[in-house]
Amino acid sequence: MASGGARTSNTASEPTPDVLLSLAHGTHSDPHSVLGQHRQTVAGGTSVTVIRALRPLAARVVARRDDGTRVPLAHLGQGVWQGSTLEEPDDYVLHTDYAEGHTWVADDPYRYPPTLGELDLHLLAEGRHEQLWTVLGSHTRDHHGVHKLTPGVSFSVWAPRARAVRVVGNFNTWDGALHNLRRLGGSGVWEVFLPHLTPGEVYKFQILGRDNIWRTKADPVARRTEHPPATASIIEKSHYEWQDEEWLATRAASSLHTAPLSVYELHLGSWRPGLGYREAADQLIEYVQQLGFTHVEFMPLAEHPYTPSWGYQVTGYYAPTSRFGTPDDLRYLIDRLHGAGIGVLLDWVPGHFPKDEWALARFDGEPLYEHPDPRRGEQQDWGTLVFDFGNPGVRNFLVANALYWCEEFHIDGLRVDAVASMLYLDYSRGEGEWLPNIHGGRENLEAVSLLQEVTATVYRRHPGVIMIAEESTSWDGVTRRTDSGGLGFGLKWNMGWMNDTLRYLANDPMYRSHHHNDITFSLAYAWSENYILPISHDEVVHGKGSLVAKMPGTPEQKLANVRAYLAFMWAHPGKKLLFMGQEFGQLDEWSEQRGLDWWISDEPGHRGLLALTADLNAQYRSTPALWQLDESPTGFEWIAAHDGSHNVVSFIRWDEQRRPTVVIVNFSGIDLNGYRLGLPREGRWGTVFSSNHARYGGWDAPGQATWQGEARPWDGQPASTALLVPALSALYLQPTT
Template sequence: MPENTLLVPVLDPHESYLVSIGSHPHPHRILGPHHLDAGVLVRVLRPLAESVTLIIETGARLSMAHVGNGIWEALAIIEPGAYSVEATYEGGSPWTTDDPYRFWPTVGEVDLYLFGEGRHEELWRVLGSHVKEQQGVLGTSFAVWAPHAGAVRVKGDFNGWYGVSHALRRLDGNGVWELFVPGLTEGTYKYELLTADGRWVERADPMARQAETPPQTASVITRAQHTWDDEAWMRKRASVEPSSQAMSVYELHVGSWRPGLSYRDLADQLIEYVSDLGFTHVEFMPLAEHPFGGSWGYQVSGYYAPTSRFGSPDDLRYLIDRLHQADIGVIMDWVPGHFPKDEWALAKFDGQPLYEHSDPRLGEQPDWGTLVFNFGDSQVRNFLVANALYWLEEFHIDGLRVDAVASMLYLDYSREEGQWVPNRFGGRENLEAISFLQEANATAYKRSPGIVMIAEESTSFPGVSRPTSEGGLGFGMKWNMGWMHDSLEYIQRDSLYRSYHHNEITFSFVYAFSENFLLPISHDEVVHGKGSLIGKMPGDDWQKRANLRAYLAFMWGHPGKQLLFMGSEFGQPSEWSEQRGLDWWILDQPTHQGIHALVKSLNTSYRAERALWDHDFDTDGFEWIEGGAAEQSVVAFLRKSDDGGKIAVLANFSGQPVTQRLGLPVSGVWTEILNTDAEAYGGSGVGNLGSVTATDDPWGGRPASAEVQLPPLGVIWLRLES
C-alpha cells in the first residue's frame, strides 16, 4: 500500500457505487479536486479504463489508482491547476479530456437566493444551458430546477447519450442542480432525473433557449450572436405610450402565411407586404416551441425556445430587427395558462407534479386536455414572469398578447360542480393566478417601457386593463370579445332584418371605455367551421364584398385599436387552415384587389388622422351623431383629437342608399376621405362628390347639419376642414 494512502480519506463503498451509476446528488463531493493537509486529492470516474493518468498544469503526469466502481484517484503534492485526465482502454489509444468536476458552481448564491424567493427577473441567464468561460476554459454550464429528483444527469451527443459520467450536483434546498462541461460549445442534450420512486425519466430542458425541430424533442445548446440594429425603434418605443398611438395589427400564423418561409425569408416578404398595407404592428401566433403543429403554438413545451420550424433564435431576432427597422412593431402570443401533458417536457418534470398543480381540480384544463401551472408556487411564478421578460428583452418583442386569460381567472372555468375547489374566501376567482398576472404585468412595464401587455379575456372581469396600483390586473389593453361577438352576429344577418337587431351594432358603445379595448377579428373567427370573414357575409358576391368593406371601415372607425387576421384583408374565400397557405390567387381578381386596396386606405387614413386614435380609451374622443336610426340601419358618430381634428364615421348597413340629414358640431366643409362604395374598391360609386358642406342649421341637438348621401352597405368618413 502506498505510504500516502494513510493521509487520504477512505471512499465509502455505497457513495462510490452511487457515483459510478450517476445517482449521487452531490458527485462533486467525491469527484474532482479535494484539498487535504497532504496535498490535493483528485478523483475521476473512468469505468472500464485500464489505466488513468492525471496530467497537471505543470505538465507532470501522475498515475491514478483505481479505488473501486470505476473511480480513480491520485494525490498531487502541489495545486494541480487546470489538469486533464488521460485514460487508456483495452485495444484503444489514450483518451484525454478535461474534468467537469474541477470547476466551481456556475450558479451564484445571489441567484439561488433570488430564485428561492421567486424574484429572479433574469432567470434565463442562470438556468438552462449556457456557453461561457469558467476558469479560463470555454464550455457549457447546465442548471435545472428539479426539487423532487434524487439525482440528475445530462446526456447528449457530446457523451454518446450516456449521462452517467455527467451527473449534476444539487446546490440548495430549492432543488437547483448544476454542472459545467468544459470544451462543450454546441450540440443537443436532455436531462435524466431519478424520481422519488426510483425511476429514471428523460426530459427536455424547461429553460432551453433552442430545441430540436419537432418531432425531435431534445434541447439545443445555443448562444445569441445577433447584433441588433434597431436602436432608433427601441428609443422611440420607450418614449411613447402605446395607448395614445395608432395601432392596427396584422395577425398571422408564420407556418401558413406563405408556407416554406424561414424567419429570414419572411423578413423581406412580410415587411414589404405589411408596409404596403400600412399596418403598424404584426402579431405572431405563438412562436415558443410546441410539439404539435395543429395546436398553432398554443400548447407550449419550450417556453424559452423559439420554434425551430423556421430557423434559429438568431434568425427570429433578425426578423424582428428588420421589422423594427421598417417601423413595424411586433406582438407575440404568450400562453402562460396551460401546457401539454407530453412526458418528455414539463409534465411531472421530476417524477411528481412540479410546474402543474398537484390537485387535478386545479392542475388540469378539461377543455384542452392540458395541465395548468401552479400559480401559487413562487418558483413556477418566477419561471413564467421571467419568461415574459425574456421575450421582451432578449427578442425586443414590443408586446405580449396573453392567451386564454379567463381560463386562469376562474377556478370553475369549464368545470362542473364538484370539479373545482373554491378559493380561501369561498369564491370562484383564482387568487393565485390573479396575483401572478399582476406581477407579470407590473414587472414587464417596469423593465420595458413602451411595451404593451394585451389580455384575451372573454368575461366581464373588472379592471383587466387598469393599473395594479388601482387593484386592476395591469394589462395595457384587452381584446373586446363582446364587440367581436355582437358585431359579427349583426353583420351576418340579411340587411333586410338588421333594423330589428340594431342594438347588436350599437351596444359596444355602451361599454367602449370601460377597458382599454382592442377590437379583434382573429384566427379564432375564421376556423373550425366558422368560415372565412367574407364567407360570413350575407347576400350575393357583390353584397358580401360590400358588407366586408363596410364592416372593416366601421371597425377602423370604432373606438379602440384594431386587429385583423391574415387573409381577411383581401377577402380570402376559404376557411383558414394551418396546413395550407392563404388563397393568394384570389388577388388576381379585381374585386378582391378592391378589398385589399380598401384596407390599405383604411390604414393610411387612420394613421394620418389623429382623431381616429388619440382618445381610443376615453370619452373625450367620441360623440354620437346618430345611434338610434334602427329603421334605416344607420350608425353615425364623431371621433375627435386634442388638436381639434374631427372625423365623422357614417355607416349605412341597409341594402339601399340613404339620403339623410345629420347633425354636426361645426359648419363648414367636411371632406369625404373614405368611401367603401368607391369604384376603386369594387363599389357602385354612390357618395358625395368628395365632400359635404354643413350649414348653421341645427339638427338633432347640434348647431350645424348637412344632408349626406350614404351608399348601400357602405361607410364613409368625413373630415372637418379647418
C-alpha cells in the same frame, strides 16, 4: 471552497462502498463533493491534493497537471479512481487507458466550481430571478479552474424533488454516467460544467425521481430545440448584432395608448408556406408597409410539438420554434421589421402546457410546473396541464419568460392567451370539479397575482412595451394599474364587440333593424377598459367561415358588407387587429395546413378590398381623431345611435384639438338619398373616405364629394346636411372651412 476550485476536508477518509455505488449508478446528489480535486489533511497534519475520477472499465488512470507532474490514480471500486500529491491544486486532464489499447484524454468536469453564484441561488430560491434564462439551461462560457479559464458549457436545471440528475447527448453517446449534476444546496437547482463542449450539440436531462424511475426530459429553459418531431434541446450561442437602437429609444419615449395601433395578425407557417424567419423578412415588410399596418402580431413562436395546435401548446417556452430557423434568424426578422418602422407583437401562452412525457409534465417525477390537484392542474378543454401559479419557482419561470422575449428578441408587446382560463377556478368545470380559493370563491388568486407581477415587471423593465390580454369575460380592471388593484395590462381584446357586431352582420340587411343593439352596445362600455378590436384567427376557423363568408347576399354584397364593417371598425374607439387573409377577402376559412388563397386578391372585388384596407390604415394614421382619445369618452360622441329603422349609425370622433371626423355607416341594403345627418358645425364638409368608392369595388352611387352644413339643428347637433349614403357603405366627413 478553497481557492483554485479544490475543496477542503479535515480528513482523508476514502469514500464508503455505498458512496462508490451511488457514483457508479449516477444517483449521488453531489458528485463533486467526492470526485474532482480536493485539498485534505492526512495523519500528521500534512495537506495533500486528492484527485478522484469516475472511469468505469479503465485499466489505468493518470491525472496530468499543468505543472507537468503526473498523479497516478488507483482503483477504489465501482469505477472510481483516486490519487494524491503533496503539491497545491492545479489544472489537470485525465489520461485513461483501456484494456483493448484505447487511450482517452479528457478534462474532468468535477474539478470545476459551480457556475451559479450565491446571489443567483438566493434569487432562485425566492422565485425572483428576473433573468432566469441567464443561469438555468445550457450556456457556453469560459469557466475558471485553478489558474486558467476553460471554454465549455454549463448545464443547470430546476428539479427540487429529484434524487439525481445527469445530462445526456451525442457528446456522451446518450449515457450520462460520467456527467452527473450536483444539487446546489436547498435551491432545487442542479448544475455541472462540461469543459470543451461547443454550441450546436443536442442534449436532454435524465432525472431520477423519488420513485427511483429515470425520466429523460428536454430542458425547460433551452433557448433552441431540434426540429419537431425531434424533441432534444440544443446548446445555443447568439452571434446576432442588433441594429434597432433608434427604434427601442423611440419606443421607450412614447406610448401606444395615444398613438395609432393597427395590427396584422399572422400565422407564420401558413402566411406564405415555406418561408423561414429570414426569407419572410423582405416579403412581410413589403406587404405590411403596402397595407399600412403599424404592427404585426405573430401567433405563438415558442417551440411546440404539434403543428395543428398553432403554437398554443408550448413545450419550449424559451426556444423560438425551429420550424423557421434559428433564434438568430428570428432576431434578424424582428430587427428588419423594426428597421422598416413596424412593431412586433407576440402571442404568449402562460395558461397551460401539454402533457408530453419528455417536456414539463411531472418534470422531476412529480407535479412541479403543474398544480398537483387535477381540479386546478388540468385544463379539460384542451387536454393540457395548468401551471401551479402559486409555486415561486413556477412564477419565476413564467415572469422571466415574458421578460426573455422582450429582452432577447426585442418584442414590442405580448398578447397573453386565454387569460379567462387562468382567472377562474371553475373555468369549463362543472359542479364538484373545481377547488374554491381560500375565501370560498371562484377567482384564482394565485393567477391574479402572477398576471399582476408579469405586467408590472415588464413595464418596469421595458418602458414602451405593451401587454395585451385576451380576456373574454367582464373581469373588472384588466387594464387598470396593479397599484390600484387591476391586472395591469395595457390593452384588452374586446371580444364582446367582436361577437356582437359579427352576429349583427350575419343578418340579412332587411332584418338588421331588429338587432340594432348588437352594433351599438359596445359603446355602452367602450371606456371601461382600454380595448383593441380583434378580428382574429379564432373567428375564421372550426366551421366559422371566413369574414366574407359570414356576410349575407351575393358575392358583391358580401364584399360591400365587409368594406362597410372594416370602415366602421377603423372608426370605432379602440385599437385594431385583423387576421391575415381578411384584408383581401379570403373566401375559405383558415387552415394551418395550407397557405392563403393569394390568387383571389387579383380578382377585382378582392383587389378592391385590399386597397380599402390600405387606405383605411392611411386615413387612420393621418387622422388623430381616430386614435388620439381612444381611451376617453371625450373622443367620441353619438350623432344617431338609435336609427335602427334605417340600419344606420353615425357618430363624431374628436381629437385633442377638438377637430371632428364625422362617421356614418349605412348597413341597410338600399341607398339612402337625402338622409339628414346632424353635424357639430356649419360650413363645408368634405368626404375624406367612402367605402363605396369604385377603387374598392363599389358602385359609386351618384353624389357629391362635399356637403353643406346648414344652420338646421338635427340629432342634437347645431347643424346638419342631407346626404346620399350608398347601401352597405361608410363615409368619413371632415370640415373643409
